[in-house]
Amino acid sequence: MEPLSNKRKVIESKPLNFWERAYLPAILQGLSITMKHFFKKPVTISYPEEKREFSENFRGMHSLKRDENGRERCTACGLCALSCPAEAITMTAAERQPGEENLYREEKYAAVYEINMLRCIFCGLCEEACPKEAIYLDGDIVPADYLRKDFIYGKDKLVEAPLNQ
């Protein structure tokens, strides 16, 4: 029968010769291998001081984006919450009042927008679902904390910093 792959290797098991049984040459070989590693450059990244480069499509903490005029893009349509497989997103919509046009781009906006970071699985489906390009998972790793309630991130932590005036 044809082998499925050509990776098969037939191993002959010959009886050990004298030097193999003497065990010492093998030990010396092993010592030379470990000594090579002794002089290798360490692969460690000293984490808090140095950070490993993230890949381009790394999905970290969410951020709610602003448009070119610094207005919040989110219109509280709820598609992100609907698409979320972990049900981590909740929001409360509110109507934009006259005079708030410089704060919110659409007529409806999210008064409360919360993501439970303990539920979130960082799949990125909210990002894909968003019709307004308002949410992206382009942040850092979500930091550690002590209490479960502190992992529910509100708009204070999620919304991008306002444009410089």
Place this chain on the structure above:
Amino acid sequence: MELADIIIKLVLVVIIFLISLLIAMYSTYAERKVAAFFQDRIGPNRAGPWGILQPLADGGKMFLKEEIIPTNASSFLFIAGPSLAIMTACIGSAVIPWGQKLTFGSTVIDLQVADINVGILYIFGVVSLGVYGVMIGGWASNNKYSLLGAIRAASQNISYEISMGLSIIALLLVTGTLSLREIAEQQHGFWANGWFTWNVFKQPLGFLLFIVCAFAETNRTPFDLPECETELVGGYHTEYSSMKLGFYLFAEYINMFISSAVMATLYFGGYNFPFMHHLGLSENLVTILGVVALFIKIFAFIFFFMWVRWTIPRFRYDQLMDLGWKVLIPLAIANIIITGVWITFIRG
């Protein structure tokens, strides 16, 4: 013995004791650093520059840990175990000649605590006492893993002491003395009468046997079965916590230091280094350089202990016994016969 001599000896004892402790302390740091380098890592680097305060941090942690004596343990023996282990580890250094004599005017300082004429026997006696610390501690813990570890330690040490003793007998045939000072003096210089003076070149097989046995006696990998984590949790020190555990670990590192010193003295010329009297330096300076040379040799051996630890996996127990009884002892006996024949018929 005059009062001044006694004071000098006492000071020497204290210095050697402190050096043993310091080296044992920094062996733990070196072990972690060396392990890290062998595994392409960095190792401890947070406590102080390059982590050099790590041993102090570890020691402080050991002292602050809760002291636990199991309810059904024999509490006297439970405490006696680690005390005995560290005591026997520390007294081994008494007969090692650390250097030649220092002369200041009329005072002569002998850099050896006790030049007894049975130095090697003394070392052997102390080393074989060392296993009692492990045995007592393991038995007194009232824990099956500790007991198994202690039994392993006892049988391993007894098996390897025999081949260690036999490999030393061949060396004694060559040197003709049991005093470590005289053995060190015989290896003076580096080349005499058409051959190297260091005993490792006269007794290569004996040295090989001795170093294998030294690994077994100090419970280092590949012979660290008494404390083998994967099978016995922690072996004889499973039940130990706090500084009592620290003493066991410390004793292991002091043992490593002492056995390195013994190996350097017996086989690698002790405090002698090549061309020591052709450099035109004063006697005292040569003596101090000799002490430095001895310590370099000791550190090289300690490094070798660590190097082997990250190279060779642990033996299985039956393999350990096979190696000890079926390979090392016959080889040691053969070595004695070859040495005897060589001394009788060739050296004359």
